[in-house]
Amino acid sequence: MAKKNVVIGFLGTQLDGGKGAGRWEKWRPTVSLVQHHDAVVDRLELMFTARHLELARLVQRDIAQVSPETEVRLVELQIDDPWDFGEVYTTLYDWSQTYPFDPAREDYRAHITTGTHVAQICMFLMIEARFIPGVLLQTSPPRRQTAGDPGTMTLIDLDLSRYDPIARRFQAAQQDAVAFLKRGIATRNRRFNALIEEVERVAVRSRAPMLLAGPTGAGKSFLARRMYELKQSRHQLDGLFVDVNCATLRGDGAASTLFGHKKGAFTGAAADRPGLLRTAHKGLLFLDEIGELGLDEQAMLLKAIEEKRFLPVGADREVESDFQLIAGTNRDLRAEVAAGRFRDDLFARINLWTYSLPGLRDRPEDIEPNVEHLLAQAAQDSGRAVRFSAEAKTRYLAFAQSARAPWSGNFRDLSASITRLATLAEGGRISLPLVEAEIARLAWLWDRGDATLPTTGASSRGPAAAPDLTALLGEEAVEAMDLFDQLQLAAVVRVCRGARTLSDAGRQLFQASREARSVINDADRLRKYLLKFGLNWEQVIAET
Structure with missing residues (x-):
């Protein structure tokens, strides 16, 4: 099914004007949008300010007369000064954040012929930053004024440079994105914060593979999902997030699970199976513990990354899948390559962006904000507020940040600990005796010498x-x-x-x-x- 064409533009308060019959003799840029027979406009989002409501309604009626198949939505914007850069940009930005964009079903074009020069610049920036997921549309009048001649239109898809006057706006957007990746937790570890800031820049600017290293429970899968959600909010991904733990893929079933198979390819293959790589088409594929893959699957994966196509098990024809890959590992893949257990060429391909997530024991200053976040989450889940007493909190944090707490399970251990405390808290209060018991339990958990x-x-x-x-x-x-x-x-x-x-x-x-x-x-x-x-x-x- 063909996509719908949606145009977003400002009302031309001068060029679109005119009330008498003579208005049909002149070129009006907004009306001309629907007069191109080879470029049907399914919907027009027509922006205007309150004082031009009458003109907006007139243009709406005229378009209905020329192109009844075009839906015209009047969008009133609260702009006092259309030449105030900050006011116009902020208003457009806020509108874009609530608009239900659907790039899978609609193509968007931002009309830049009408509106003040400030409004046109803002449209440029909204397209360039992908807050409006489309291209620019420029219309021009005919060389000779002829009734009914729509003139020309040009689509422009540019990678525009940043504009200094709104640098703070983009910086704020970046800070929001970093906070989103951290789930809003005010982490204090400088190394971790610097890592997440770079991950945010790479996530929104690159589709190249990424490798997340770190111990089990450090948050690799969580970070991969948040990157997917961030890219999806910027309309950079249309497909699904597919999370695969390669440690669960064993034997002949590994290739079938990842790359799919044809019916009858092997005993038990009663029907075609698309495979998880095809499921991730236009989306993001997270392969956790990628070091667990066999060498044959590694070779197939390399081809799929580089060529966006691969051969399902038992198939004679290759299939295509355009996905972004994020891999995770708790192994040192350099050592795995040296030992011959991991392909050097695959490692080189996924090693463009490699980030090592520190474990919880290496981020003791981040334990307290994570505890507060987990308590808030527990309160939301249970419907009751839970808090530490002052002495209980002091005792718990002193232990949690000490050398006695290795946090071998990282955030899984911390989450389980806070869940136990919140569940057992009487009257929503975590007492000192409860903390002492939890510390004893954690000590036992980490003491592998006593079973x-x-x-x-x-x-x-x-x-x-x-x-x-x-x-x-x-x-x-x-x-x-x-x-x-x-x-x-x-x-x-x-x-x-x-x-x-x-x-x-x-x-x-x-x-x-x-x-x-x-x-x-x-x-x-x-x-x-x-x-x-x-x-x-x-x-x-x-x-x-």
């Missing part, structure tokens, strides 16, 4: 682990405890058994909150906590 959960003895909730709470409290009492209380008490007992005195254990357990309190009695705090479970200091240390 048992530090909870109970014979309890059905977990295997035996030291300290043995059953020996302290009895099996029945432990069974009646929540897992949260088990984790917390086990962590406290371990600290007590490693301390010299009750006061020493109290200082270790409540160190982070000491300076915030006017009265310090850590031993009494600890004594009261143990008493909740019917325990005293002598009983706890007697188990060592």
Whole structure:
């Protein structure tokens, strides 16, 4: 189905004027748009200011008379001074952000013959920045004025240079784009912020392959999707975002999954399969853990990247797919090339733009803003606000930013941790005991030398682990405890058994909150906590 032609332009307050019959004897640029029989205009977005409403309606009626198939939409703009560059550009920019552009079904042309010179320049800039995804349209009168002669029209598709007067506007747009890539999180790590700023520039200016390196959970897949959404908002991509984890592709099925197959190509191929590369046509293909691909699939992928075509399994004819590739890896592909496990030519092709995302342990200053973001997200999901108490937040961040927290799962670990805290928070408040229990859980998670959960003895909730709470409290009492209380008490007992005195254990357990309190009695705090479970200091240390 042919695309519709949509023209966007300003009303010509002088050239489009005239009320009597004589107006049909002169050339009027807006009316002339619909008088070209070889260039049908399906819709005209006619912009005007309030004081020219009567003229706009007249032009609308005249176009209906000449070209009834053309829909004319009157777009009233709130512009006080049409010669004020900032006012005109800002108004056009705001309009473009809410207009439902559909480049897959419509072609857009910005008419630059009418309007003030300022308005024409702004139209240039809107096209050049792709805020209006189309081309420029210039109309001219006929050499000799003849009734009904529409004159000429020219389409102009230019890569225009930037204009200094609106540099701040583009800088603001770039800052918005960078914030979008970071999901609005005010990250503080300078290296990470500089990386994202460059990624934003590359994302909106290049269709070349990109390689995102970094440990598992560092956010490669998330960043790839945000780049896709950014490019889509600029009308640079019309297709889908296709996310593939190459580590899940094994054996003969790998080529079929990526490149598709013909019916009967192998046992079980009961029907044609297009493959994920074809699904990503006109869109973005993210191949995570690309180092896991076999050498045969690597060779096929290289051809698909370079030539935009490839041969499905069992096919005699090549198929086409024009996609942008972003690859992800947690391996050093240079070492993989040296070992012969990754093709040198493919690495060279995807290595034009390579960015190594730092893990969470390398960005300790970004933990706090990410925690705040995750809490806000949890509140949105659950419908209830969740906050740390002051001492609980201090304790959690002190641990999270310390060497004791390797964050081996990166943001997956952090997200899971905050989810647990938000879920268990009573009255929407994350307390210090809850944080202590979560720290114990994280410590266990990252301690690969101890495969048992530090909870109970014979309890059905977990295997035996030291300290043995059953020996302290009895099996029945432990069974009646929540897992949260088990984790917390086990962590406290371990600290007590490693301390010299009750006061020493109290200082270790409540160190982070000491300076915030006017009265310090850590031993009494600890004594009261143990008493909740019917325990005293002598009983706890007697188990060592």
